[in-house]
Amino acid sequence: MSYKQIKWLILIIPTLVTGVWEYVRHQFLLPVISMQFGNYLTPVLVFAVTITLLYRLFAIYENMQEELKKEREEKAVFKERERIARELHDGIAQTLFLCSVKLNRLREKYPDADLVSVDQHLRQIHDDVRQAIFNVKTASSLPSQVWQKQLETWFHLFETDTGIAVRKKIDLEESRLSPKEKIELFACIREAFTNIRKHSGARQVDCRLSSCPGGWKLVIEDDGKGFCGDPFASPTSFGLKIMQERARQIGAVLSFTREQEKTKLIIQKEGGEIGIPLPYPDRR
Structure with missing residues (x-):
């Protein structure tokens, strides 16, 4: 009708x-x-x-x-993501490419100069920007009905790129997540996995998304070295603070725990137990 x-x-x-x-x-x-x-x-x-x-x-x-x-909300989000991806590509990515060209000229002009560390940092920034563009374009190119398939594809790419084994278990119907929740959760998962790749030295990551009374619960667990002190107090914790803000925007709570030599990141909305950050001495 x-x-x-x-x-x-x-x-x-x-x-x-x-x-x-x-x-x-x-x-x-x-x-x-x-x-x-x-x-x-x-x-x-x-x-x-x-x-x-x-x-x-x-x-x-x-x-x-x-x-x-x-x-309408989905279309607005997709259009905004496409705009951000375009600006990243036309702005930052092009600027980084120009910097790499100038660095090569400097290397030719001053062959004895130690520019290895500068080159490594520039390459890392360039890779991060390219990954950000890929993440934004991927999230905006697929409809919400295939969100879980998109997530599994990203896990596979992460395993192939890093060699870190990923075990995933998703026991939550997509219909229980709003378009905004899907986008913010996917962004948090990407950020968490990026931190694990850069800092933890983990060999395996477990990602579980399940329902709980009145809501849902995301748990990302790795066997890496953990945090040292309060992870949110570190000057390099910008990504963690973004994840915390993303969780807050969808009415969820983000927390960390460290148990049995494993670090857990928990994002939970509504009912159920929520992990509380504990002062373990071996945190990352």
Whole structure:
């Protein structure tokens, strides 16, 4: 049933019910029901029949409105991601390429200069920017219905690129996540895995997404060396703070725990137990 048909039915049904009732009342029920009692009965009967018939139409109408709102939100997010990816490519990536060209010229002009560390840092920044462009474009190119497949593809690419084994278990229906939750969760997973690759020295990562009373729970566990002190107090913890803010925007809580030589990052929305950061001396 189309949006236009629903609107017309909502307008027509009350009038049609009133007309049918009045015709039946005057043609067949006058010997049984007095005119005065019939006048009292008319609004009650029309209200009851109208509510019965229109209740489902209103429900369908509200569902269509909600789906339309979600579709608009998704399109807005995808357009913004495409814009960011384009700006990253046309701005920062091109600037980094120009810097690498100038660095090569410096190396030719001053062959004895120690530019190895500068070159390594520049390459690392360039790789990070290219990965960011890839992440943004990947997230905006696939519809939300294949979010889980997109996630599994990213896990496979991570394993191939880093050699770190990834075990994943997703026991949550995609329909329970809003478009914004899918985007923010995917971004948090990417950031967490990037930190693991850069800092932990882990050989294996477990990623579990499951439902819990009133919400969901994401757990990312690695067998790396852990944190040293408060991870959020480090001057290099910008990525962690971004993850914390992303979690807050979708009504979730981010926390860390360290148990049995493994570090857990937990992002949880609503019910269930939430991990509490503990002062383990061997944290990363």
